[in-house]
Amino acid sequence: xxxxxxxxxxxxxxxxxxxxxxxxxxxxxxxxxxxxxxxxxxxxxxxxxxxxxxxxxxxxxxxxxxxxxxxxxxxxxxxxxxxxxxxxxxxxxxxxxxxxxxxxxxxxxxxxxxxxxxxxxxxxxxxxxxxxxxxxxxxxxxxxxxxxxxxxxxxxxxxxxxxxxxxxxxxxxxxxxxxxxxxxxxxxxxxxxxxxxxxxxxxxxxxxxxxxxxxxxxxxxxxxxxxxxxxxxxxxxxxxxxxxxxxxxxxxxxxxxxxxxxxxxxxxxxxxxxxxxxxxxxxxxxxxxxxxxxxxxxxxxxxxxxxxxxxxxxxxxxxxxxxxxxxxxxxxxxxxxxxxxxxxxxxxxxxxxxxxxxxxxxxxxxxxxxxxxxxxxxxxxxxxxxxxxxxxxxxxxxxxxxxxxxxxxxxxxxxxxxxxxxxxxxxxxxxxxxxxxxxxxxxxxxxxxxxxxxxxxxxxxxxxxxxxxxxxxxxxxxxxxxxxxxxxxxxxxxxxxxxxxxxxxxxxxxxxxxxxxxxxxxxxxxxxxxxxxxxxxxxxxxxxxxxxxxxxxxxxxxxxxxxxxxxxxxxxxxxxxxxxxxxxxxxxxxxxx
Numbered sequence: 001x002x003x004x005x006x007x008x009x010x011x012x013x014x015x016x017x018x019x020x021x022x023x024x025x026x027x028x029x030x031x032x033x034x035x036x037x038x039x040x041x042x043x044x045x046x047x048x049x050x051x052x053x054x055x056x057x058x059x060x061x062x063x064x065x066x067x068x069x070x071x072x073x074x075x076x077x078x079x080x081x082x083x084x085x086x087x088x089x090x091x092x093x094x095x096x097x098x099x100x101x102x103x104x105x106x107x108x109x110x111x112x113x114x115x116x117x118x119x120x121x122x123x124x125x126x127x128x129x130x131x132x133x134x135x136x137x138x139x140x141x142x143x144x145x146x147x148x149x150x151x152x153x154x155x156x157x158x159x160x161x162x163x164x165x166x167x168x169x170x171x172x173x174x175x176x177x178x179x180x181x182x183x184x185x186x187x188x189x190x191x192x193x194x195x196x197x198x199x200x201x202x203x204x205x206x207x208x209x210x211x212x213x214x215x216x217x218x219x220x221x222x223x224x225x226x227x228x229x230x231x232x233x234x235x236x237x238x239x240x241x242x243x244x245x246x247x248x249x250x251x252x253x254x255x256x257x258x259x260x261x262x263x264x265x266x267x268x269x270x271x272x273x274x275x276x277x278x279x280x281x282x283x284x285x286x287x288x289x290x291x292x293x294x295x296x297x298x299x300x301x302x303x304x305x306x307x308x309x310x311x312x313x314x315x316x317x318x319x320x321x322x323x324x325x326x327x328x329x330x331x332x333x334x335x336x337x338x339x340x341x342x343x344x345x346x347x348x349x350x351x352x353x354x355x356x357x358x359x360x361x362x363x364x365x366x367x368x369x370x371x372x373x374x375x376x377x378x379x380x381x382x383x384x385x386x387x388x389x390x391x392x393x394x395x396x397x398x399x400x401x402x403x404x405x406x407x408x409x410x411x412x413x414x415x416x417x418x419x420x421x422x423x424x425x426x427x428x429x430x431x432x433x434x435x436x437x438x439x440x441x442x443x444x445x446x447x448x449x450x451x452x453x454x455x456x457x458x459x460x461x462x463x464x465x466x467x468x469x470x471x472x473x474x475x476x477x478x479x480x481x482x483x484x485x486x487x488x489x490x491x492x493x494x495x496x497x498x499x500x501x502x503x504x505x506x507x508x509x510x511x512x513x514x515x516x517x518x519x520x521x522x523x524x525x526x527x528x529x530x531x532x533x534x535x536x537x538x539x540x541x542x543x544x545x546x547x548x549x550x551x552x553x554x555x556x557x558x559x560x561x562x563x564x565x566x567x568x569x570x571x572x573x574x575x576x577x578x579x580x581x582x583x584x585x586x587x588x589x590x591x592x593x
Contacts, residue, residue, distance in 0.1 A: 002031045008129050013136035020098040020107040026091040037124040039079040041117040041299035046242050047103045049368035053118045054078035060093040095119050102242040102249040110195045111175025116168030131167045134158045146173040148229045148247035171249045180205050184212040188227045194234050200258040210326030211277045219284050219414045241275050243282030278319035286311045289413050292423030308360035313385015325591050335578040336481030342576045343480030345384050348375040349511040356384050356449045372522045376511040387455045388448050394460035404437045412436045464589035465582030472571040480575040491543040492571035503527035504536050518566040528554040
């Protein structure tokens, strides 16, 4: 249809900073067809939800070499058919960009950001053709252009991509920012932060060096990247990350990053380093080691796979572990973080109803479309997947007398499936453990991945010098991860709440606990207990002190006042924490000695 040397050329410009619009032109060479079909992806790889990016295209027009407008027909929500008659064609369209997210496109006064899936139309008949992209230089000299796409030498903001899939795998930033480069094992990592923030850039760069070293050493040479871009969009709030082949787009609160001269490592800063670690690990485990279905996914519809517990779960295990291995956090702090993840899993009744494999498969309709009742019905393939990875590491070490670990498994995944990007089958973990190590992990996977059993950590923890304990929550914001200073709450509401103008509003109701038995519903406002107006802390104090079988609650529900009896039930011990019983064993497991 197209000649062998045919090339598609895209041009991207910020059309209006005030109206938040990009303008894109696509130049298509001569071809052998009367019509061409153009489409925009419905989802972006790494985020498993239909987002219908084409709804943000404001107008679309096709013209021939003479500027004559060609007939176009919209076939469905994301596809246009253009009557080209085989001649060269230029497509021009505008894209509205005001979604502050790492998954789409956003323009404000400081910067413009986009993913290719939001702005670059695909020619169905030409997905294999190489592409070039020219980005308009911003008129404001304080604004600059950044992307991990390969720049054509001796050009101003012109880049090339081998095909459409490569074109859309490099997010683009145009605007004000601060940057810092670090070089690790001959690979350059660029740290970019949007706007003009006051940050301790030297410290952030220094803390990320061992994180980069760890991931690169784990998978070994040759490295799949020569340059990597950490692109961080700063905001007042918001959190997220999305992996790409040679970069990541991050969203993070600007106030949670360290400023020059500040000492200490806050939990929020640890979250940032963990997010960077997570997305960089995806360079190997998702962008190259990937489910066979994701090697060439159809971006117009859902792509179902039961394997996300491997890709997000294993990565969630390594993101924090890397911080401990590299000395960014202490061994005890790492255990506190791990305990918090375990506690999140244990406090959800959904873990008994949905397996990690089912959670992976249903990501499109359940995990990415959660509501307040979701913890009672689903389990996270991120958090439980991370605990599964931890248990699998301990199991492999025990069955091999310490010769095999999860590290060894990841290296085999990289060598067998990642380097050539051949794609993994659904049973890859079981088959690889058997083939490469002679270890049978089928019973373990059957119970905790394909079944709904909890990961049996207690069976293996003594091997690495740890013990696991359980206790009651000490407060509403107790996430686990530390030895209790007191006995904790005697009795449990069984719901999460937030402050209201008077009383507290119910956000979630846990299955089987007191709030559900009392008939409390999401969005109820608990005004009073036993006739006294309460807030979160006072309500808990009433529960702890109560010697009666129930508390009388006054509740506002949809404009009505109702009364209900809240059973006073003993609090569950569903908060986990680890203690170090043998420091040498634990530090050996971490790789510190």
